[in-house]
Amino acid sequence: MKASNLFVKALENEGVEYIFGVPGEENLDLLDSLRASSIQFILTRHEQGAAFMAATYGRLTGKAGVCLATLGPGATNLVTCAAYAQLGAFPMLMITGQKPIHSSKQGRFQIIDVGAYDGATDQIQ
Numbered sequence: 402m403k404a405s406n407l408f409v410k411a412l413e414n415e416g417v418e419y420i421f422g423v424p425g426e427e428n429l430d431l432l433d434s435l436r437a438s439s440i441q442f443i444l445t446r447h448e449q450g451a452a453f454m455a456a457t458y459g460r461l462t463g464k465a466g467v468c469l470a471t472l473g474p475g476a477t478n479l480v481t482c483a484a485y486a487q488l489g490a491f492p493m494l495m496i497t498g499q500k501p502i503h504s505s506k507q508g509r510f511q512i513i514d515v516g517a518y519d520g521a522t523d524q525i526q
Contacts, residue, residue: 405434412440412467419443419458420496421451422469427498431469448475452482452495459491466491472498 408431412420421443424432435442445451448470455466466486470476476497486493 403430405430409434409438413438416464417467420467420469421445421454423448423451423471423475425471425475425498427472428469448478449482452479456482456486456491456493459493460489465494467494470497
């Protein structure tokens with residue numbers, strides 16, 4: 402079983418119904434796994450729009466809104482919405498693409514070290 406299939410099954414088990422986002426090379430495995438799942442992918446034109454949709458979904462339903470972005474600038478486009486969701490206490494999960502920072506054949510082109518932020522402890526993991 403691919404890791405992306407396992408991840409999608411975990412999202413389904415948590416009751417995720419929608420993922421808002423922008424497809425890209427780094428998240429194609431996840432998108433492929435979504436095709437065989439009950440989760441509906443909602444294509445957006447920009448990562449920030451996807452994140453605002455996810456935050457608003459979380460605000461209105463109380464369930465985690467999920468958004469998907471590509472690596473680097475795609476991930477940084479989620480920052481304003483992350484602040485919006487945190488300040489409003491809206492449940493939201495942001496998924497981004499990532500490549501190995503030190504061993505990528507592209508060098509550091511569009512690669513940013515994206516860490517997981519734990520709002521409960523105010524720590525990046």
